[in-house]
Amino acid sequence: MQIYTPQQRLAIHVSLILLLGCAILYGLLDYIPALIGSIILYVLFRKMNLFFTQKRKWKSSLSAILIIVLSLFIIIIPLITTSVMIAKKVMVYAANTSVLVNYLIGFLKNPMIVEFQEVTGLDLQNPELLQKIAGRVGEFATSLFTPILSSTLNLFVGISVMYFILYYLFVNEQTVINGIYYYLPFDATTVHQMFIELENNVKTNVLGQSLIAFIQGALVSVGFLIFGIPDALFWGIISFFMAFIPVLGTPLVWVPAGLIAISQGNTFGGVGLIIYGAVLVMNIDNVLRFSIARQLGDIHPLITILGVIFGVNFFGILGLVIGPLLISYFLVLVEAYRREYARD
Numbered sequence: 001m002q003i004y005t006p007q008q009r010l011a012i013h014v015s016l017i018l019l020l021g022c023a024i025l026y027g028l029l030d031y032i033p034a035l036i037g038s039i040i041l042y043v044l045f046r047k048m049n050l051f052f053t054q055k056r057k058w059k060s061s062l063s064a065i066l067i068i069v070l071s072l073f074i075i076i077i078p079l080i081t082t083s084v085m086i087a088k089k090v091m092v093y094a095a096n097t098s099v100l101v102n103y104l105i106g107f108l109k110n111p112m113i114v115e116f117q118e119v120t121g122l123d124l125q126n127p128e129l130l131q132k133i134a135g136r137v138g139e140f141a142t143s144l145f146t147p148i149l150s151s152t153l154n155l156f157v158g159i160s161v162m163y164f165i166l167y168y169l170f171v172n173e174q175t176v177i178n179g180i181y182y183y184l185p186f187d188a189t190t191v192h193q194m195f196i197e198l199e200n201n202v203k204t205n206v207l208g209q210s211l212i213a214f215i216q217g218a219l220v221s222v223g224f225l226i227f228g229i230p231d232a233l234f235w236g237i238i239s240f241f242m243a244f245i246p247v248l249g250t251p252l253v254w255v256p257a258g259l260i261a262i263s264q265g266n267t268f269g270g271v272g273l274i275i276y277g278a279v280l281v282m283n284i285d286n287v288l289r290f291s292i293a294r295q296l297g298d299i300h301p302l303i304t305i306l307g308v309i310f311g312v313n314f315f316g317i318l319g320l321v322i323g324p325l326l327i328s329y330f331l332v333l334v335e336a337y338r339r340e341y342a343r344d
Contacts, residue, residue, distance in 0.1 A: 033315050034158045036322050038165035041071055043202040049170050064170035068163050076159060082237055089234060190336050197332040205304075205325045212288045213243035216250050216281055223276045227269035229257055243285070244320040245308050250281050303327050 028035075045067045052063035169176055181191050221236025229235075235253055243249040254277035261270030304324045311323015 030154070031158060031161050033318055033322065034162035035165060036325070037162045037318075038169065039198075040202055040206055040321075040325070041067075041075075041162070041166050042169045043199050044206065045071065049173075060171045060173070061167075064167045067170065068166060071166075072163075080155070086234070086237055086241075186336055190339060194332060194336055198329060201325055201328045201332065205328060206321055209244055209321070209324075212285060213240045213249075215288065216240070216243040216285055219281050219284060220250055220254055220277070223254065223273055223281070224257070227261070227273045227276070228266065229261055229269060229273060241320060244324075245305065250285070251277065254281065303331070 049060075049063050049067060052058045052066070053060050181188060184191055184194075186194070217236045217238075217240030220239035221232045224230075224232035224235055235257065239250045239253045242252050245252075254273055258270040258272075258274035258277070261267075261273065263270075307324030307327040308320055309323070310327065311319025311321070313319065315322050
């Protein structure tokens, strides 16, 4: 006697798959950045791996180990070292919000700001309000970097998992690709297009954006040095991370720094830094983004902003890169579904 109809059996199978998939995903939630990181590194170093294995006829395991060592020294160690340096300094600032409050009070005593307050009737010099603003800024900045310092063991395990997956991707590359073609519910043409889109998105969001951010951060450091603003290297590195945010990025660093310099009596340095940032840093950003868009592909600023908001919330400072990448590829999957199943 038949207990379930074919439709009911299908519904049960799909429900079990979804249930087990969600349970597995929940269990691996802490290691999603490691998985995404391994995919990013795989895409970035795939051509190098092909060069070693096909041109030089190296064993795939030897090629994978060399790539792992290279990526560790040119990407992971510098990134972790820089992040730890910034995290410690940010935590010092966050623990001494009175310094930021004093900066704000000094700025608000500027005659133009005082006149603006008189005209509008706003009381911007309320100590409680300033303390609350400084506290919120400190909390936000700390939330970006404290995961890096909170657990060295988790960081080590995450990097180990990432490199284990990366090693497997390189050593068993064809097996992985065949499995993707087999299990994804799309035809071979669509899956091939998805691989191409993945490569384009990684190059645009990681390589292209990192290049723009590095140049902007360097320019901000130079500007701080030229106009006598202290901590040029530190704020240049902060600008590197902020540059991943379209439009708002580096101005979040050099505009407040210029205003604070003006409030402290360094009018030439403050005004000069703001003009320098508006003319040089912002324009070089526009030029580089246009060039990157032509060479690698264009990512809409709205996707980047939403990706940053989503990514930072879930992954901390790494979300500046991971968030836009995930949203971009989500749209790629939606487009693949539309081409495959939503045809007229």
